[in-house]
Amino acid sequence: MKTQFDKVLLEEGEIRARVSELAKAISADYQGMDPLLVCVLKGAVFFMADLVREITVPCELDFMAVSSYGSATDSSGVVRILKDLDANIEGRHVIIIEDIIDTGLTLSYLSKNLRARNPASVEVCALLTKPERRKADISCKYVGFEVPDTFVVGYGLDFNEDYRNLRFIAAMPEEGSR
Numbered sequence: 001m002k003t004q005f006d007k008v009l010l011e012e013g014e015i016r017a018r019v020s021e022l023a024k025a026i027s028a029d030y031q032g033m034d035p036l037l038v039c040v041l042k043g044a045v046f047f048m049a050d051l052v053r054e055i056t057v058p059c060e061l062d063f064m065a066v067s068s069y070g071s072a073t074d075s076s077g078v079v080r081i082l083k084d085l086d087a088n089i090e091g092r093h094v095i096i097i098e099d100i101i102d103t104g105l106t107l108s109y110l111s112k113n114l115r116a117r118n119p120a121s122v123e124v125c126a127l128l129t130k131p132e133r134r135k136a137d138i139s140c141k142y143v144g145f146e147v148p149d150t151f152v153v154g155y156g157l158d159f160n161e162d163y164r165n166l167r168f169i170a171a172m173p174e175e176g177s178r
């Protein structure tokens with residue numbers, strides 16, 4: 001599988017080590033707070049599953065699915081909620097778990113939407129960020145890695161639903177070289 005990707009950006013071991021560090025930081029910051037981790041489907045599923053197993057304080061999970069209108073590789077900032085939370089988050093400490101922050105438009109919408117429900121706090125934990133592409137001013141307390149301005153796949157991240165099951169994260173090969 002790996003041979004078709006000429007640019008592996010993050011190996012499995014590096015991801016595992018960083019996820020463990022993020023879990024340590026969250027565990028230290030959220031003692032006695034019973035945080036609710038909100039996984040944004042589908043890309044953040046693997047990240048959330050690995051992260052939560054390293055968190056050492058009691059926490060709960062919930063899931064949201066959103067679709068942002070736009071092309072396969074570019075989001076428009078107009079977001080539709082496909083699956084809403086099961087939990088009432090009023091008074092809860094919420095951590096949004098995202099796969100990647102690109103323009104930040106999806107997250108900006110999502111955190112505004114969740115803040116309107118009167119939680120005690122809302123923070124963001126994103127595995128990847130592409131700071132060069134940012135259009136929305138958002139704060140992300142926990143970040144795994146910065147990646148360059150390139151479309152990445154693997155460890156939950158897809159291209160037209162492919163490649164989510166890769167154990168590593170790679171730059172998508174240019175059209176024509178695939």
Ligand code: 5GP
Nearest residue numbers: 075101102103104105106150151152157158
């Ligand atoms: P944003 O609204 O920040 O521009 O985009 C956020 C969403 O777009 C991410 O949650 C992810 O689903 C998708 N996305 C952005 N960049 C990438 C990328 O490089 N690879 C993949 N697979 N998805 C991306």
